[in-house]
Amino acid sequence: MMKTIMLVDDDPHIIKALTEHINWPSLGLSIAGTAANGVDALELFHRVRPDLVMTDVYLPGMTGLEVTQELRRDYPHLPIIILSGYDEFENARAAMRWGVNHFLLKPAEVEEIESVLREVMLEQDVRERRERLERTYKQEAGRVLPYLRKQFLHELLTTRYRADELPEARMEYIGFQIYDKVRAVSLQLNRPGFMTRMKERDWQLLRYGAADIIQETVKQQTAGMANCQVEVVDYSDQVFVLVMLGDKDYLEDLQDLVGRMIDQIFTYLKIEVSAGIGRVKDHPCEVIDSYLESREAVERAEFQGGNRIYHVETSEGMERSATDYSLLLHQWDEAWADLRVSQAEEVWLQLFQSLQEGNCASIQDAQVVAVSLFDTMMHSWKKQHPMLTPPLTMSDFLREIQSKYALLDLINWMDGVIKGWLEQIRKEMGEKKSNKLIAQVKHYVEEHYAEEISFEAIAKGLFVHPKYLSQLFKRVTGENFVSYLNGYRIQRAVELLQSGHYMVYEVSEMTGFRNATYFSQVFKMLTGKSPSEVG
Structure with a gap:
C-alpha cells in the first residue's frame, strides 16, 4: 500500500525540486500535499493525515521544530525528517529531543534524501509490524502455541524427566498428546569447505531453505498417517530433529519420510544430509535417549559419507576404524586446544598406524581425516602465533593432498607435514620458555640488586644448570650476566645520586657494591x- 508524505518549505524552488527529482513511486510514497509555513502545515496535516513529514527548520509563522513539537504531542511515532540549510548544532539537538532521527542539510543530494526516506520507511514498517504482532498476540494467544510446542520439545531433547515429572498442565495447554511410542531422528546438514567460507547470510538462506523442505515434506507425507504426528525441532545451526509420536512404531514410514527429505534437500540446495535414527521408546520422557542415540549414529558414521540414513543398531556394528577415527580426532582437537604437543604426537602415531594398516575405506576418507587434522593445527597456530607465517598454508595443503592419488603416498606425506609442524611448534615453545627463564632472572635482579647475588643460586632456584642458563642469558640479551647486573645496579645508582639524598659510599652499598672503589670504576x-660528577 502506497504511503503519503507532506512537504513543508517556504522556498517554492525547494518544493519543486523535491517534487520533480525524487522518485517517489519507487519509494512507495506519494505527496499528500505541501505547505509554505508552519501554521498551514499543521492545518494540512490534520486534513490529509500523511504517513511522513519532511519540513524545513526556519518557516514563517512557526518554525519546523515547533511544528514537530506540536505533532509529536498527538502522534509520537510519526516519522519526521528535518531538511534545513542552517548548519546549527542547536537545531539538531532540538530535533533529536523531539524524536527526529534524521537531520539533512541543504543542499542534499537526491541519493542521500532517497536513502534517508528508505531508512525511515523501513523503520516505520518494522515498528508497524511489531505493533501488529503485539496486537495479534493479545487477541489470539493460541497462535503462539506452535512456538511453545517447539520449546517444550526442545526441553524434552535436553532435559531428562521422569514420567511423573512431565508438566501435565503445560502439555495440556499446548495440545501435546502422549502416545505409546516415540522415536527421534537427527538430520545433520553437512556444510562442506566452500560453504564454510561463504557469507553467513548465504548459509542461513540455504539453511532456511532446508528447514522449509523439511516442514513441507512432513506436512505432505504425514497427511495420510493416522494416530501419529511428527514434530520438527530446529535444534542448532546444522541439526534438525524429527520427533515421531504414535500409537505404534512407524519405522518404515519414518525412513521413507527422511529419505525423501534428504533427496529433496540435495536436489534443490546441493547440501548433503546425514540422518541418524534412534531406537523406539515407550514414553515421551525417554525421547532424550532416542535423540542421543540418533546423534551417536550420525557421529559414528562420520566417515561413511552424507545423504544416508544410519540406524543406531547398525552404526554399533560399523567398522572399528570409523569409530576410532572419530575418537582419535576428538583427542587430537583436545591436545591442540591446550597445546599438549607430546599428546598430539601420540594421537598422530595411532592414526598413522591405523591408516597404514588399511583401516581407511578409500583415499577420499583419508583426505577427510587429513583435512580435519590440518585444520586443527592451523587454528591452533593462528591462536598462538597470529603474527607468524605457518609452516604450510591451507591453500598449499589442499593443493598437495589433491595431487596424491595413492593412499600410501598421502599417508607418508601427511606424516612428514605433521612431524615438521610439531618440530616447529616445539621450537617456538622453546623460544617462549627461554624468554620466560630470562625474564625470571631479570625479575630476581630487580628484587635483589642491593644484595650479594649468586648466579648459581638463581640457576638452582630455576631448576636449570648454571652453564646452560649463562649461555641462554647471553644469547637472549646479548651480554653476560655480570655485565647486565652491573648495568642495572649503575642505572639505579644514577637515580639515587641524582636525588641528592645520599653520599657516594652509601649509594655503593645500596646498589650491591661492597667496595666503593670498584663501584666508582664500574660507574x-x-x-x-x-x-661525584653525577651527584
Whole structure:
C-alpha cells in the first residue's frame, strides 16, 4: 500500500525540486500535499493525515521544530525528517529531543534524501509490524502455541524427566498428546569447505531453505498417517530433529519420510544430509535417549559419507576404524586446544598406524581425516602465533593432498607435514620458555640488586644448570650476566645520586657494591663520569 508524505518549505524552488527529482513511486510514497509555513502545515496535516513529514527548520509563522513539537504531542511515532540549510548544532539537538532521527542539510543530494526516506520507511514498517504482532498476540494467544510446542520439545531433547515429572498442565495447554511410542531422528546438514567460507547470510538462506523442505515434506507425507504426528525441532545451526509420536512404531514410514527429505534437500540446495535414527521408546520422557542415540549414529558414521540414513543398531556394528577415527580426532582437537604437543604426537602415531594398516575405506576418507587434522593445527597456530607465517598454508595443503592419488603416498606425506609442524611448534615453545627463564632472572635482579647475588643460586632456584642458563642469558640479551647486573645496579645508582639524598659510599652499598672503589670504576666505565660528577 502506497504511503503519503507532506512537504513543508517556504522556498517554492525547494518544493519543486523535491517534487520533480525524487522518485517517489519507487519509494512507495506519494505527496499528500505541501505547505509554505508552519501554521498551514499543521492545518494540512490534520486534513490529509500523511504517513511522513519532511519540513524545513526556519518557516514563517512557526518554525519546523515547533511544528514537530506540536505533532509529536498527538502522534509520537510519526516519522519526521528535518531538511534545513542552517548548519546549527542547536537545531539538531532540538530535533533529536523531539524524536527526529534524521537531520539533512541543504543542499542534499537526491541519493542521500532517497536513502534517508528508505531508512525511515523501513523503520516505520518494522515498528508497524511489531505493533501488529503485539496486537495479534493479545487477541489470539493460541497462535503462539506452535512456538511453545517447539520449546517444550526442545526441553524434552535436553532435559531428562521422569514420567511423573512431565508438566501435565503445560502439555495440556499446548495440545501435546502422549502416545505409546516415540522415536527421534537427527538430520545433520553437512556444510562442506566452500560453504564454510561463504557469507553467513548465504548459509542461513540455504539453511532456511532446508528447514522449509523439511516442514513441507512432513506436512505432505504425514497427511495420510493416522494416530501419529511428527514434530520438527530446529535444534542448532546444522541439526534438525524429527520427533515421531504414535500409537505404534512407524519405522518404515519414518525412513521413507527422511529419505525423501534428504533427496529433496540435495536436489534443490546441493547440501548433503546425514540422518541418524534412534531406537523406539515407550514414553515421551525417554525421547532424550532416542535423540542421543540418533546423534551417536550420525557421529559414528562420520566417515561413511552424507545423504544416508544410519540406524543406531547398525552404526554399533560399523567398522572399528570409523569409530576410532572419530575418537582419535576428538583427542587430537583436545591436545591442540591446550597445546599438549607430546599428546598430539601420540594421537598422530595411532592414526598413522591405523591408516597404514588399511583401516581407511578409500583415499577420499583419508583426505577427510587429513583435512580435519590440518585444520586443527592451523587454528591452533593462528591462536598462538597470529603474527607468524605457518609452516604450510591451507591453500598449499589442499593443493598437495589433491595431487596424491595413492593412499600410501598421502599417508607418508601427511606424516612428514605433521612431524615438521610439531618440530616447529616445539621450537617456538622453546623460544617462549627461554624468554620466560630470562625474564625470571631479570625479575630476581630487580628484587635483589642491593644484595650479594649468586648466579648459581638463581640457576638452582630455576631448576636449570648454571652453564646452560649463562649461555641462554647471553644469547637472549646479548651480554653476560655480570655485565647486565652491573648495568642495572649503575642505572639505579644514577637515580639515587641524582636525588641528592645520599653520599657516594652509601649509594655503593645500596646498589650491591661492597667496595666503593670498584663501584666508582664500574660507574665511570659505564657512564663516562665519576659518581661525584653525577651527584
